[in-house]
Amino acid sequence: MTERTALLERTPAAPAPVVSLTGLVRGLVRTARPRQWVKNVLVVAAPAAAGQLFARNALIQLALVFALFTACASAVYLINDARDAAADRAHPVKRHRPVAAGQVPVPVAYAVGGALALLAPTAAAWFCSPAVAALLTAYIGMQLAYCVSLKHVLVVDLVVVTTGFLMRAMIGGLALGIPLSRWFLITTGFGALFMVSAKRYSEAVQMAGKAGATRALLTEYTTGYLRFVWQLAAGVSVLGYCLWALEGGGVPSTGVLPWRQLSMVAFILAILRYAVFADRGTAGEPENVVLRDRALALIGLVWLAMYGLAVANW
Template sequence: MVIWIYLARPWHWIKNVFILIPLPFALAGGAKFAAGRFVVGFIGFCLITSAVYVLNDIRDVQADRCHLRKRHRPVASGAISRHGALAGFAVLLTIGLGLCLGIGSTAVSMVVLCYVGLNLVYSMGAKHCAIVDVFLLAAGYVLRVYLGCFLIDVSPSNWLLLCSAALAFFLALAKRRADLAANVDTDHRPSLRGYSVPFLDKALNLAAGVALLSYAVYTVNSDVLRPGRQLASLPFVAYGILNYLRLSKIPGATASPVDVAYRSRSMQLCGLGWLLAVLWSLK
């Protein structure tokens, strides 16, 4: 049982926190929160993301066997056969899609199906193309924000989408920057051949600037934040981005969103501070 849980990688569900980002702002704006619908959609999407991880493990089994860390994954190590992993993929995807599509929302269904299609394209080879890989990774995070909005029947604002997209690009670029700093084998991640440190540094600075500026504009123009408190959460966003940028440039450090979320106490405190600042600022 443990090996099957390891295959599904539920600890990676932390990435789905992007689904929750619109929640406090939307609820303060009067959106109706149907807890059952939201929980079902959230759990369904988590199962779909696990199915995607299993598919990646199946597709990358040969490369993973040559990787220092990934060779211990269930499929790469032989603990679970390819056929067994395919069966696990089918079960996770079927249940996840059943839960999400069963909600009966066309918007939710479209987001979920787009996410599955996007990751099929990524797994089938697009992840080996520089820039394309970053676009697809970032799109996955933005779709999570859309899903969070549609689960509570609200439309995302343009500034929220711009901020989310810029932050998503930042996370994806930071991961590639950390891969170069760690001298990851280009045979394992071919897209790295298309990147250079100077290019990624400039791209990271651009994405960080757009994310900060768009978040500031979003909060200032928000109708659900109290006057004089709109920018209370901005320092936490600035610290989080700058600290993540620092980690991406340190050889041996990790810029994986999952590792940072679980290992970095400062980032955990930053996230808590952001949440408290937002709650304090809401009308």
């Protein structure tokens, strides 16, 4: 036995971190990724597109759907972090996550995540509709499959993440019984694929030539392929939106100005502006791009105003 081995054997093991109730609650909230909850605002997309956002009881129902979808997403994050706790402890950044750091015990993360995954669809079936409950159940199943294996499958990982965004956009319409138009589904689906593939492209560009990828699958994609995907998705989303605007969705326009057609300009400008960051490889955090770029934010507000006027038929 060497002197070093003997010293290590005499060194007492580091005590397990003492977890207080307050620290546990904070850790659970952090694991639920509050910054990601903004994605769930997409639940208002379908009612807004149909001009029924402010219909009677619509906002109450949408607030409930937002909370239920947030609970489902939080359940997935909790279960994912519990499952990856051992691997995360060896990661220079992820080791600070509450579960990996010991602030939230693994069994507790599993228990809370499992409870949310069961309660949210049950509450949806009780307070909303069977269709909403079925969509939430499908979302949880798909995301858990993604955490276990699908995130390691080429192309499928892009499809799963994109479908998650599309589900968010669809669920508000299902909750209020609003028919979902083909243009809405095409524009929303490919718009989501545009942002997801641009994010992956940016991550691939930033990790080029560096050891240790945050996503192992990125090493199997080429930047040329990811560029092709986000360019294709951007083109299809613009085409879908323009077809909606030019056809008017079957609703005759009697407004002061052709807001529906004019909104195409703002929509295309927004796509082109976002594509600048995608092309630079700096679209790895979509929420930061949207919130920090003043020009993009202004274009978004102009589009929102025009879109609102078009839907309201003013």
